[in-house]
Amino acid sequence: EVQLVESGGGLVQPGGSLRLSCAASGFTFSSYWMSWVRQAPGKGLEWVANIKQDGSEKYYVDSVKGRFTISRDNAKNSLYLQMNSLRAEDTAVYYCARAEYSSSSGNFDYWGQGTLVTVSS
Amino acid sequence: SYVLTQPPSVSVAPGKTARITCGGNNIGSKSVHWYQQKPGQAPVLVIYYDSDRPSGIPERFSGSNSGNTATLTISRVEAGDEADYYCQVWDSSSDHMVFGGGTKLTVL
Numbered sequence: 492e493v494q495l496v497e498s499g500g501g502l503v504q505p506g507g508s509l510r511l512s513c514a515a516s517g518f519t520f521s522s523y524w525m526s527w528v529r530q531a532p533g534k535g536l537e538w539v540a541n542i543k544q545d546g547s548e549k550y551y552v553d554s555v556k557g558r559f560t561i562s563r564d565n566a567k568n569s570l571y572l573q574m575n576s577l578r579a580e581d582t583a584v585y586y587c588a589r590a591e592y593s594s595s596s597g598n599f600d601y602w603g604q605g606t607l608v609t610v611s612s
Numbered sequence: 613s614y615v616l617t618q619p620p621s622v623s624v625a626p627g628k629t630a631r632i633t634c635g636g637n638n639i640g641s642k643s644v645h646w647y648q649q650k651p652g653q654a655p656v657l658v659i660y661y662d663s664d665r666p667s668g669i670p671e672r673f674s675g676s677n678s679g680n681t682a683t684l685t686i687s688r689v690e691a692g693d694e695a696d697y698y699c700q701v702w703d704s705s706s707d708h709m710v711f712g713g714g715t716k717l718t719v720l
Contacts, residue, residue: 526709528655536647536655536698538709550707553613586654590709596643596661597702597709602654 493517493601500606513570513587521565524590529583577610614703616712623718634682634699644682
């Protein structure tokens with residue numbers, strides 16, 4: 492059974508940093524792109540970042556470029572999101588998701604339960 | 613960047629058919645995926661590559677995609693289908709994943 496378990500969320504002041512983790516199990520982690528998707532309170536889903544199987548390619552939504560860094564450790568079956576210079580608008584539930592890509596498209600076939608990040612003074 | 617437009621809400625009586633649209637420029641040339649999200653829960657993939665269903669998703673869920681509109685159709689709607697639904701595509705020009713704004717399905 493595929494499982495994705497996020498951790499590391501919490502309350503942080505504006506300008507602060509936080510590192511999210513996602514522990515994966517039930518599938519060959521190193522064979523899949525992985526992603527972070529967030530959802531602000533009462534709002535819709537927003538893709539945040541993707542990382543290729545070997546970490547050689549990474550993509551970010553414009554609003555987090557230069558502030559957030561996605562990474563992975565295939566030996567530990569873990570995905571990470573380092574978030575720096577946090578802003579109030581980064582407040583959201585952050586989901587770890589497995590990305591299933593083909594040559595023409597990609598989707599998120601499994602999701603974790605999410606971890607809440609609150610940026611507030 | 614590529615924009616996907618969904619109606620904020622759709623209402624349907626039990627047993628009837630719900631249709632949720634997702635508009636985008638020439639979206640018919642892209643593959644569209646749909647997610648269901650119930651309150652307090654993570655999203656669940658219900659339709660992928662326009663019209664395929666993951667295992668465990670009822671046949672009542674179907675999808676189509678042509679021109680500038682993709683559609684998620686839920687037949688014989690049940691109270692348990694009440695949820696938010698999101699469409700999603702991969703924008704190849706930017707290598708970004710894009711979500712629609714979401715549609716709240718209300719079962720009357």
